[in-house]
Amino acid sequence: MNIRFYNARILTMQDTKLVEGELHVKDGKISYIGSENEPDVKWDREIDCKRNLLLPGFKNAHTHSGMTLMRTYADGLPLQEWLETKIFPLEAKMSPSDVALLSKLAILEYLTSGVTAVFDMYLTPESIADAFIECGMRLVQVSGINKFGPTLEVLEERYNKLNGVNDLTSFKLGFHAEYTCDRELLEKISELAHKYHAPVYTHNSETRKEVFECRQRYGMTPTVFLNSLGMFDYGGGGYHCVHFSDEDIEVFKNRGLSVVTNPGSNTKLASGIAPVKRFLQEGINVAIGTDGPSSNNCLDMFKEMSLVFSLSNIREEDASSVDGVDVLKMATIGGAKAMGLNDCDVLSVGKWADLIMIDMHQPNMQPENDIVRNLVYSGSKQNVKLTMVAGKILYEDGKFNIGTDPEVIYREANDILRRLT
């Protein structure tokens, strides 16, 4: 498909200056960005952007897509109780095809929010990869291995099987959390990281309880303990990172690790507010994730962006604690960096066309004082006119194009709900 977007304002995120003109897509990649220019090409489609805004799609850098099943199921519990009494028992009943269907439900929601890639940790990675490929959606998976399963052999097999087979999907080493793994398992994961020279990702310091108990077990915070095992010798990152010490920050800085902040989940579960301002000051890469829909309860990057500056302002008692432009960077290029996606991070020639169009002809985008900050402070899913992944339009003007009728997905999700609960 060759697609010409014209009459656009383009925010490439290489910088935050607006380009006025057009963007061309050829065979899934960006072939031109610049002023008005219609080359002698046979277009499959020419889209008049009506001065709407094109920018890179959001990267949802931490989620558990298949947990759409548990959206608004068991609200109001603290993290540990919620996991152990409600979530784990239900997850034990889910089949690979259940997970695939529930992931498709999440994909629909990602598309409405302008998300073009997700960093997913969930059960049955094979069926999840199939679902994303079928829908044309970009996916980076990370293992959520823990002492209850699967085995290290399965992890290594998946690492080899799920990488390099498809442009849309990849698989990273990871584990659920320090508190759900024993030391021996963690040491072996670190060995795998060394064998493959691979980064490792995990839930890290989400709650005070988690940090307290790790200190009791090992005399160290989760970050310092894991680092002492050589876990991060090839980089990686942490999800949540709410309760961080100075020493933790030093580890993240020195190892070049990414923080993935999850403000929706951290407030829903009352875990706390991450020190995002400090992370930025220290030059640590920060990305944003929704976490799973059971602890949020939605997959809306506009909500997350809004919470990042809102909560930071409260934490720091400073109305300028984090700037809107920095928040937009987190949601786009910060996420891409955390996920190892350097071929779809910004809009530039040769990169994958993973992009969104923001409807500026909406009251919340007017008047045009500061378009970029306005997107962060005032934007909503309602402004997402189009979501494109690898040059394919998957969502446009409220219509989905992922190969399955959304109504079928809704019906089957409710069938699973009735069957398993």
Added chain:
Amino acid sequence: MNIRFYNARILTMQDTKLVEGELHVKDGKISYIGSENEPDVKWDREIDCKRNLLLPGFKNAHTHSGMTLMRTYADGLPLQEWLETKIFPLEAKMSPSDVALLSKLAILEYLTSGVTAVFDMYLTPESIADAFIECGMRLVQVSGINKFGPTLEVLEERYNKLNGVNDLTSFKLGFHAEYTCDRELLEKISELAHKYHAPVYTHNSETRKEVFECRQRYGMTPTVFLNSLGMFDYGGGGYHCVHFSDEDIEVFKNRGLSVVTNPGSNTKLASGIAPVKRFLQEGINVAIGTDGPSSNNCLDMFKEMSLVFSLSNIREEDASSVDGVDVLKMATIGGAKAMGLNDCDVLSVGKWADLIMIDMHQPNMQPENDIVRNLVYSGSKQNVKLTMVAGKILYEDGKFNIGTDPEVIYREANDILRRLT
């Protein structure tokens, strides 16, 4: 217009049980709610709701609509500096027709967010009332008088002129804040409240600085000081109410005052987190407002609802500090009570048809574990399919019906911006 909504799920907010069936509107009012029932009536329109959800429209219980001009203008400043160096100088240049146009821009945004009535405090109430009436939107205004203007005589004149002339609009006594009024002016406003047996509303205890300085001036908090003047002898309420003492809470409880919480603004300006859980425990009526679009920066009640429970959970370190159902009550019946709107608070026969339709055929509303809580935890403006005020559909499937082309409003708002800044 006689309109029949059928095949609907209806949340009346008289309670939170769902009615399955239909809702009829006749001459602007609700004439039937119940199971399937098509009387022999000539309908102007019959709307198949496709099992979507009907509920009362949201009441945005504190806003400054005309401040759409300053959306994303001067972000990142603390409240006092922002007001004094940026906002007040710009407001001094705005004409009544500027305010009317900018209010229409806000009305468009309210409609996209399912808002059917707003509690507005801003300059030139006459031109604001005209704009709302022209658009068919419901408005309760409150005076923002302060020591810089207008006079008490103007306030009384407006109170008499702007009440009772139109079903859609009314006007309440109020003043900007304790810190922008002197004692003599406040005493005279209290006299007016006694003369008209009228409730009084004001910005109250938004920042620590405000409370500290009031204590220095009068040896009392703003609430206690104002109450000592007899200001609340006929009820009323406060906007923000972030930094409240036990004594303040007692005053609100004993006088039956409403708290209007503004979490978007309180985080954007780093003012703090209101003790919403405590207010509810004490039986105080709580409503929700966006505040003006310059300190938020949007007019999105879904964002505000989400922030109410998010921030409360952080403040209380408790994942169940405020329940989603309570938040929905604040955004609907709580707002109506604060604004004195007892004829459009819930859906029941004889009340004005001020209602919205929520699109359940969206991924964020699926699967259907708990529809009501899901609306609060996961809903967004994207789910608003229809907004009706007094029986007239003002917004439907992304199209506006307020008598003026939105593009004209956007263009004129940008013209005002260029002219005044």
